[in-house]
Amino acid sequence: MTTTSAPVRSRRFSKKEEDDSGVHPRRWFTPYLLIAPGALWLLVFFIIPLFSLGRLSLENGGLSNFSTVISDNSTVIVRTFVYATIATVAAIIIGYPLAYVIATKGGRFKNLLLALVVLPFFVTYLVRTLSWKILLYDGGPVVSILHSVGILSDNQGILGSPFAVVAALTYNFLPFMVLPIYVSIEKMDRRLLEAAADLYSSPARAFRRVTLPLSLPGLFAGTLLTFIPAAGDFVNSELLGSERTVMIGNIIEKNFGKEFFRPELSALSFMLMAIILIGVIVYARILGTEELA
Amino acid sequence: MPVHRLVEGFTRGEKPEGPEGNVVTQSTMSQSTPGASGLDPQQPVIEIDHVTKSFGEFVAVDDAHFSIGQGEFFSMLGPSGCGKTTTLRMIAGFEQPTSGAIRLDGVDVSRVPPNKRDVNTVFQQYALFPHMNVYDNVAFGPRSRKATKDEIARRVPELLDIVRLGDFAARRPAQLSGGQQQRVALARALVNLPKALLLDEPLGALDLKLRHAMQFELKRIQREVGITFVYVTHDQEEALTMSDRIAVMSEGKVEQIGTPTEIYDSPASVFVAGFIGQANLWPASVTGRSGATADITALGASLKGRCQSENLRPGTDAVLMVRPERITISTNHPGPTTQGVRGTVVDLTFQGPIVRLVLHAGDDTPIIANIDPDHDLPMLRPGDTVWAAWDATAASVLPASPDQPLTATDVVDEG
Numbered sequence: 048m049t050t051t052s053a054p055v056r057s058r059r060f061s062k063k064e065e066d067d068s069g070v071h072p073r074r075w076f077t078p079y080l081l082i083a084p085g086a087l088w089l090l091v092f093f094i095i096p097l098f099s100l101g102r103l104s105l106e107n108g109g110l111s112n113f114s115t116v117i118s119d120n121s122t123v124i125v126r127t128f129v130y131a132t133i134a135t136v137a138a139i140i141i142g143y144p145l146a147y148v149i150a151t152k153g154g155r156f157k158n159l160l161l162a163l164v165v166l167p168f169f170v171t172y173l174v175r176t177l178s179w180k181i182l183l184y185d186g187g188p189v190v191s192i193l194h195s196v197g198i199l200s201d202n203q204g205i206l207g208s209p210f211a212v213v214a215a216l217t218y219n220f221l222p223f224m225v226l227p228i229y230v231s232i233e234k235m236d237r238r239l240l241e242a243a244a245d246l247y248s249s250p251a252r253a254f255r256r257v258t259l260p261l262s263l264p265g266l267f268a269g270t271l272l273t274f275i276p277a278a279g280d281f282v283n284s285e286l287l288g289s290e291r292t293v294m295i296g297n298i299i300e301k302n303f304g305k306e307f308f309r310p311e312l313s314a315l316s317f318m319l320m321a322i323i324l325i326g327v328i329v330y331a332r333i334l335g336t337e338e339l340a
Numbered sequence: 341m342p343v344h345r346l347v348e349g350f351t352r353g354e355k356p357e358g359p360e361g362n363v364v365t366q367s368t369m370s371q372s373t374p375g376a377s378g379l380d381p382q383q384p385v386i387e388i389d390h391v392t393k394s395f396g397e398f399v400a401v402d403d404a405h406f407s408i409g410q411g412e413f414f415s416m417l418g419p420s421g422c423g424k425t426t427t428l429r430m431i432a433g434f435e436q437p438t439s440g441a442i443r444l445d446g447v448d449v450s451r452v453p454p455n456k457r458d459v460n461t462v463f464q465q466y467a468l469f470p471h472m473n474v475y476d477n478v479a480f481g482p483r484s485r486k487a488t489k490d491e492i493a494r495r496v497p498e499l500l501d502i503v504r505l506g507d508f509a510a511r512r513p514a515q516l517s518g519g520q521q522q523r524v525a526l527a528r529a530l531v532n533l534p535k536a537l538l539l540d541e542p543l544g545a546l547d548l549k550l551r552h553a554m555q556f557e558l559k560r561i562q563r564e565v566g567i568t569f570v571y572v573t574h575d576q577e578e579a580l581t582m583s584d585r586i587a588v589m590s591e592g593k594v595e596q597i598g599t600p601t602e603i604y605d606s607p608a609s610v611f612v613a614g615f616i617g618q619a620n621l622w623p624a625s626v627t628g629r630s631g632a633t634a635d636i637t638a639l640g641a642s643l644k645g646r647c648q649s650e651n652l653r654p655g656t657d658a659v660l661m662v663r664p665e666r667i668t669i670s671t672n673h674p675g676p677t678t679q680g681v682r683g684t685v686v687d688l689t690f691q692g693p694i695v696r697l698v699l700h701a702g703d704d705t706p707i708i709a710n711i712d713p714d715h716d717l718p719m720l721r722p723g724d725t726v727w728a729a730w731d732a733t734a735a736s737v738l739p740a741s742p743d744q745p746l747t748a749t750d751v752v753d754e755g
Contacts, residue, residue, distance in 0.1 A: 246481035246528070
């Protein structure tokens with residue numbers, strides 16, 4: 048058997064060598080060919096619009112457009128990032144233990160539990176958020192319970208409050224937090240925890256020194272996937288909030304519809320992007336992950 | 341030597357001293373490990389006291405009962421699924437015995453979690469922390485135990501020197517070769533100077549050449565630090581090379597415990613004889629018994645052999661074991677002092693250092709002899725009739741094993 052297979056293998060091998068030798072001129076640009084559709088798409092639908100938006104933001108006054116939008120919207124800008132930060136932190140607090148338990152204790156129910164985490168996503172974003180309105184309206188189940196327990200006084204509601212907006216932001220982006228954390232914990236070698244225990248670590252210390260650092264890439268990805276859309280979101284504030292909870296996204300969305308291509312709005316959009324970008328870089332530096340920064 | 345300083349600077353009980361007392365380990369200890377002399381059978385480091393471990397219906401370890409002495413290189417040897425790793429994991433604390441007790445320095449630790457046991461493990465695939473460099477990996481244990489900064493800064497580099505990785509402290513595990521990772525795992529465990537170091541097939545992932553080098557390396561390090569090593573392997577050659585004593589296990593049971601020489605020369609069962617080295621195993625029946633010698637009939641002849649088992653009385657079935665290299669071939673009758681049978685040459689194979697000769701005895705039972713190529717013999721050809729002879733002390737009479745019926749292929753190759 049070995050004698051018959053040997054020549055076959057060597058023939059294949061020699062053919063492969065020809066391919067690898069670089070004689071075929073087609074080979075070198077194959078990778079470029081493969082990325083071309085994606086690159087073209089990004090160029091037409093992302094880079095060019097971004098560029099024109101940038102140019103627009105500098106019309107009628109140049110950089111002063113930026114200082115104008117910042118001073119005009121300072122409350123909204125601060126509010127936006129406070130909301131996004133709180134929602135992200137809340138998503139970590141809820142999502143990390145959830146991901147941890149599914150990954151370590153899920154056993155044969157792992158996939159089922161993960162499906163449950165993702166299940167709300169089978170309902171559209173808008174309907175999901177609107178359903179919170181039903182949950183939270185004055186006289187609805189949540190408010191009635193809080194009234195009867197005495198956490199809310201009788202004339203207080205939840206709808207329209209910052210709490211409603213932040214809670215819905217947290218809820219809507221929670222799966223984006225859970226999934227990457229789950230993946231990073233799930234792929235961790237469980238014997239590392241045995242090794243830590245063997246080296247005199249209590250379970251708490253083993254978590255701090257081994258599990259947590261090894262799940263940081265997942266935590267990092269989850270944070271970005273939660274924070275960035277939360278900071279740019281307008282749906283939650285629109286449907287569940289009030290004038291008290293206006294975010295940058297609401298301003299852009301409202302005005303872009305009416306007064307197309309206004310330099311100040313372009314500046315506001317650019318600023319939102321810039322702040323997120325700077326935030327991400329700072330965050331990456333602190334966390335020490337090389338993935339994005 | 342840095343190691344001695346290390347051991348002194350980190351006193352744990354008295355240093356191993358005193359006369360070589362352990363009867364079982366004495367011979368190998370004196371020839372190979374003078375530095376770790378002073379085994380004290382009265383003070384074993386680890387006692388496995390009638391330990392049984394079941395997983396549901398499956399009995400992984402069945403009534404294991406033995407102890408391991410201070411400074412000993414003790415191996416647990418057996419095929420996969422024999423319970424050796426489970427036993428090691430119970431010593432480490434990752435598993436708890438279903439019944440029985442495990443004692444460390446006389447203290448029952450059966451229910452003590454691994455982080456509170458003074459033993460350390462070298463894991464099969466090393467289980468190094470991938471997010472830490474070599475230095476931090478080694479410093480992990482001391483830091484867990486809240487060792488002072490000075491102590492860590494002194495001991496970690498010393499251990500890295502012992503395993504010859506002094507220049508690799510800043511590397512991540514992924515940047516190291518398999519052999520280097522193995523040595524990091526060793527340093528990470530040894531830096532804590534545990535009461536015993538537990539090694540779970542530590543060389544299994546290495547290629548053959550590196551494995552041989554690491555066998556010497558492990559032995560050297562064990563001599564230098566004088567710590568008890570409990571070594572799990574399925575590789576009989578590895579166990580024979582390094583161990584002071586070996587426990588051969590099969591299907592959850594400890595088949596035999598002894599020095600490599602004892603295990604090899606006087607196996608207690610057909611399983612041990614077959615698992616370690618090569619062995620001729622011939623069906624035999626006992627005809628007489630006087631002390632440690634049994635008269636038997638085998639290969640159609642009346643023979644003698646050493647016999648340890650009390651159960652082998654006249655009339656019982658037995659197995660005669662002779663190692664192929666203990667058999668000499670001659671054209672004439674070997675004389676009255678040796679044992680011998682006539683056989684017909686069936687096959688001759690030149691294997692480098694030895695010539696492997698297959699004979700058929702009068703009743704067609706195969707006899708395998710490994711002989712020196714320089715052996716002063718006339719040219720042998722298949723069909724020739726010769727005498728196969730061996731010293732009576734080279735023959736062991738073993739209890740017949742119903743689990744392992746003998747067949748024509750009962751010369752077991754180590755593969």
